[in-house]
Amino acid sequence: MRELRVALILKLPSPACGGGVGVLRRRRGRDARSPPPSPSVADYRATSPASGGGRRNKKGMSAGVGAIAALLLCLVAAAAAAQRVERPGQSLPAPSLGGPADSSVPPSVPSAPTVPELIVDLSQARVSITSAFQGESLLLFGMFDPPGEIVVVVQGPPARETVMRKERFLGLWLNTGRQAFDDVPAYYFIAASAPLQRLLARGAGGEILSLEDRLSSIRPVRWRSTEELAKFRGGLVEVKRREDLYPAAFGQVTVQAGRLFRAELPFPSRLPEGVYDVRAYLLREGRIVAAVSRPLPVGKVGFNAQLAGWSRQAGTLYGLGAIVMALTLGWLGGAVMRRL
Amino acid sequence: MEIYLPIAEQSMNVFVLFALGGAAGLLAGMFGVGGGFLATPLLIFVGIPPTVAVASQANQVVANSISSLQVQWRRGNVDLRMGLVLLFGGMLGSSAGVWLFTYLKRIGQIDFVIAVMYVVMLSSIGLLMLIESLLTYFRRRRNPTGPRGKLHTHYLVHRLPWKMRFYKSKLYISAFLPIALGFVIGILSAILGVGGGFVLVPAMIYLLGMPTTVVIGTSNFQILFVAANVTFLQAATNGTVDVVLALLLILGGVVGAPIGSRIAAKLPGVVLRGLMAVLVLAVAIQLLFELLRTPVSPFSLGVREVLP
Numbered sequence: 001m002r003e004l005r006v007a008l009i010l011k012l013p014s015p016a017c018g019g020g021v022g023v024l025r026r027r028r029g030r031d032a033r034s035p036p037p038s039p040s041v042a043d044y045r046a047t048s049p050a051s052g053g054g055r056r057n058k059k060g061m062s063a064g065v066g067a068i069a070a071l072l073l074c075l076v077a078a079a080a081a082a083q084r085v086e087r088p089g090q091s092l093p094a095p096s097l098g099g100p101a102d103s104s105v106p107p108s109v110p111s112a113p114t115v116p117e118l119i120v121d122l123s124q125a126r127v128s129i130t131s132a133f134q135g136e137s138l139l140l141f142g143m144f145d146p147p148g149e150i151v152v153v154v155q156g157p158p159a160r161e162t163v164m165r166k167e168r169f170l171g172l173w174l175n176t177g178r179q180a181f182d183d184v185p186a187y188y189f190i191a192a193s194a195p196l197q198r199l200l201a202r203g204a205g206g207e208i209l210s211l212e213d214r215l216s217s218i219r220p221v222r223w224r225s226t227e228e229l230a231k232f233r234g235g236l237v238e239v240k241r242r243e244d245l246y247p248a249a250f251g252q253v254t255v256q257a258g259r260l261f262r263a264e265l266p267f268p269s270r271l272p273e274g275v276y277d278v279r280a281y282l283l284r285e286g287r288i289v290a291a292v293s294r295p296l297p298v299g300k301v302g303f304n305a306q307l308a309g310w311s312r313q314a315g316t317l318y319g320l321g322a323i324v325m326a327l328t329l330g331w332l333g334g335a336v337m338r339r340l
Numbered sequence: 341m342e343i344y345l346p347i348a349e350q351s352m353n354v355f356v357l358f359a360l361g362g363a364a365g366l367l368a369g370m371f372g373v374g375g376g377f378l379a380t381p382l383l384i385f386v387g388i389p390p391t392v393a394v395a396s397q398a399n400q401v402v403a404n405s406i407s408s409l410q411v412q413w414r415r416g417n418v419d420l421r422m423g424l425v426l427l428f429g430g431m432l433g434s435s436a437g438v439w440l441f442t443y444l445k446r447i448g449q450i451d452f453v454i455a456v457m458y459v460v461m462l463s464s465i466g467l468l469m470l471i472e473s474l475l476t477y478f479r480r481r482r483n484p485t486g487p488r489g490k491l492h493t494h495y496l497v498h499r500l501p502w503k504m505r506f507y508k509s510k511l512y513i514s515a516f517l518p519i520a521l522g523f524v525i526g527i528l529s530a531i532l533g534v535g536g537g538f539v540l541v542p543a544m545i546y547l548l549g550m551p552t553t554v555v556i557g558t559s560n561f562q563i564l565f566v567a568a569n570v571t572f573l574q575a576a577t578n579g580t581v582d583v584v585l586a587l588l589l590i591l592g593g594v595v596g597a598p599i600g601s602r603i604a605a606k607l608p609g610v611v612l613r614g615l616m617a618v619l620v621l622a623v624a625i626q627l628l629f630e631l632l633r634t635p636v637s638p639f640s641l642g643v644r645e646v647l648p
Contacts, residue, residue, distance in 0.1 A: 129344060130344065131343055131344050131584075132342070132343070132344065133344040133351060134342050134344070134351045135351075157646065159644050159645055159646045159647065160644070160645040160646075160647055161641055161642070161644055161645075162448070162641065162642030162643070162645075163639055163640075163641060163642075164448050164639065164640050164641070164642055165638050165639055166635055166638040166639075166640070167638065168634075171632060172452075172456070172631045172632065173631060173632075173633075173634070173635055173638075174449070174452040175448050175449060175451075175452060175640070178448055178642070180642075182647070186644070232639075235637075235638070235639030236639070236641070238637055238639050239637070239639050239640060239641050240641075242637070269344075269350055269351045270349060270350045272349075272644060274646070300346060303346075304344060304346040305346075307346045307347070307583060307584070308346045308347065311346075311347055311575065311579045311581070312579055315575050315576040315577070315579050316572070316575070316576045318575045318579075318581065318583075319571055319572040319573070319574070319575025319576050319581060320572065321583070322399050322571050322575060322581050322583050322586060323399070323402055323568045323571050323572060325399075325583060325586075325587065325590075326399050326400065326402035326403040326406070326568075326571070326586065326590060327402060327403070327406050327568075329403050329587075329590045329591070329594065330402065330403030330404060330405070330406035330407045330590065330594070331406050331407065331410065333403070333407060333590070333591075333593075333594030333597075334406065334407025334408070334410050334411070334594070334597070335407075335410065336594075337407075337594055337595065337597065337598040338411070338598060
């Protein structure tokens, strides 16, 4: 698994330095279990665009400036990350990235294949929440060098979620217990070309985490007894299931002609915004031989985005606008309807 | 037809929302009170987060009350002096209410408080109205003309300090009571997203002893500004006003209100009040049932916080 080959197929416009934290955290996770990768690979990772977890930087930058900025940001992030509590058990796989900035990659990347073993693309570059949005199903498709099995893991951006529990109090049901967890993925979906239990049982290098494994690493903000925490964790899954954010069923990766594959990624209508992380793995005999990661931005667009933005950033103006709208419509409506 | 609501962050059927606004407008037209007390629980029932439902409904109340106020003002049915005194209390109350709302939201008890307050308020108002209209109905049947009583009875209100003259209402009472009344209505308005007309109107008649002709206009005057204040503060502090949702409710209300007033013109006042009492009680019982029933799942999620 150490000779994990990096498939460089991503096409990102320019180095986005905002993702430095995410990249770095993943490296730390890896480093905890293994000797550090060769300097060239490390350099490459530090300067490459983020695969998710960070904010996107829309402004295009020249590759050189971008690389320097990314390095600087990563240094700052390293200082910040050093203060964080190390999380054993949560070891996200190393991102494999690429793009136009690849010309800066030194030729010393270990055994970089001329033809990648795994190529993945999505039917859409982003999930756009428009006024007609009712949830969406994206198609993930790609090609791999047989033999092998494909596993796809889609993860929403992590955040703090507070689980509340109702209890009967004087005959009334009210929220009496609450428990917050950090690092809870907004969305989690796994699809595989073969029964996942079989693939995971062979131990896919500990990188592909089932939902249960992934959730075992979320951090409770306040400690309780283990049983209580397990109950709240169960409640979290229950609510997320209900909203289809943790789809209960594993998705199916369909393989055609032995080398083409496709999978449906279902996104429900109550979809939190952020940059999602779509990862595809090629497994041979239970070992990951190739991995590809793609960021998938999910966000409101157009009118919806504008309204939500105003509401968040200019609440006072938004409120005044809402009042003016109500006054105008109420006045006009009243006048018109009375004439009829 | 579904539409995505940008602040509620979910899609909803346009016609359901339009119909809800229409029902609220119908009530406003029929009974002269905003239909917020019915629309807000229904919005929550169809799955809008309570915080968004309350704040957006307050926005609808603004539209609702300006259309009624238009007519009332022209007919001279607004006691401006009383309205301003009520409004003074209302502004204080609604500001305090939004602050309380924000606090309750933070500790995760807002949904419960909204439900309990609705139950307590609707059931007491509903019962009072039902008893009153039944009594009036039977008394009138026994004695159709009825003895003409005093304009209003004198009790505690008339002994408090800060007495003010309200010419239009033919009252000489302490300003303390209207201010306190406005304050309470303001809190209700902020936490429940209602105009508060269904509390304010009976209180003005029975508590302040105002003549019925100026009650509707004056309450509309106070509600307009209080609802505007709630909308503004909710948008500024909690960001929970969904203008797309409010727009649909307003459009429904604009259509529903004239239909309601046409129905009201054909029914006698006692019957109208009795009908409204039954409706209010029905909503209260439904909400109470929701509180007592064992929930499908005891778990729910609070606000998702993306940490920097």
